[in-house]
Amino acid sequence: MQSPSSSFTVRHANSRDVGHLSDILTESFYRHSDRPVNFLMRGFTNLVYPILRYGIMLDLNSRFGEQTPCYACLVATHPANKFQAIASLEICMRYVPVHASRGFWLGRDMQQHPYIFNLAVHPHWRRRGAAKQLLLAAEKTVKQWGFSRLYMHVLEDNEGARYLYDHLGYRLHDQEGYLNYWFLGFPRRFLLQKKF
Numbered sequence: 001m002q003s004p005s006s007s008f009t010v011r012h013a014n015s016r017d018v019g020h021l022s023d024i025l026t027e028s029f030y031r032h033s034d035r036p037v038n039f040l041m042r043g044f045t046n047l048v049y050p051i052l053r054y055g056i057m058l059d060l061n062s063r064f065g066e067q068t069p070c071y072a073c074l075v076a077t078h079p080a081n082k083f084q085a086i087a088s089l090e091i092c093m094r095y096v097p098v099h100a101s102r103g104f105w106l107g108r109d110m111q112q113h114p115y116i117f118n119l120a121v122h123p124h125w126r127r128r129g130a131a132k133q134l135l136l137a138a139e140k141t142v143k144q145w146g147f148s149r150l151y152m153h154v155l156e157d158n159e160g161a162r163y164l165y166d167h168l169g170y171r172l173h174d175q176e177g178y179l180n181y182w183f184l185g186f187p188r189r190f191l192l193q194k195k196f
């Protein structure tokens, strides 16, 4: 899965990647998120960082150990060190609402579709096309499985990620998290869809 336009190589992850992937995910989602984080939260995160990382490592090990159909973890590496993953994403099957709506999910028709989660690029390797290349490889994988739609969630205040997904043709399918948005001021979750 090598693209001539980029220096990254995308491949399927294996158990030797778990340590690096845990670092990337912990760094990306708890320390170097593109979303605004207040200093109290940052201090707390630094304190519990080893526990967060360990939890992520256990989750990854358990997913890698299960032989789940239509599950994949893709990693990107750079020729400078082809054994060290610098970015990753996972794909699984997940129930999503069939019809777009602004309402609640309860009582709505749901169907299983391929779903991307845990897309993260190590902070030192951002804005070099790694995420774009992983997403294109994910689309290829899903097509090989015989599907023609791909879904993912993004928080409304994650502007970098939203820009990236929009750029690659992912469109708003549904919105969630209204109660937390109205009562606690938390960002909504947008469910995005791409058809190919």
Ligand SMILES: CC(C)(COP(=O)(O)OP(=O)(O)OC[C@H]1O[C@@H](n2cnc3c(N)ncnc32)[C@H](O)[C@@H]1OP(=O)(O)O)[C@@H](O)C(=O)NCCC(=O)NCCS
Residues within 6 Å of the ligand: 028, 029, 032, 033, 034, 119, 120, 121, 122, 125, 126, 127, 128, 129, 130, 131, 132, 133, 153, 154, 155, 158, 159, 160, 161, 163, 164, 165, 167
């Ligand atoms: C969001 C994220 C995955 C993007 O990874 P990346 O490798 O830097 O993205 P790419 O280099 O492939 O970006 C491709 C294009 O997307 C857009 N883009 C990506 N990040 C952006 C940002 N922070 N701000 C604005 N546009 C951005 C740009 O158009 C970019 O092209 P350009 O660099 O030529 O302008 C990365 O910032 C990250 O890991 N963030 C923390 C974890 C996260 O939020 N994951 C997504 C969860 S939904």
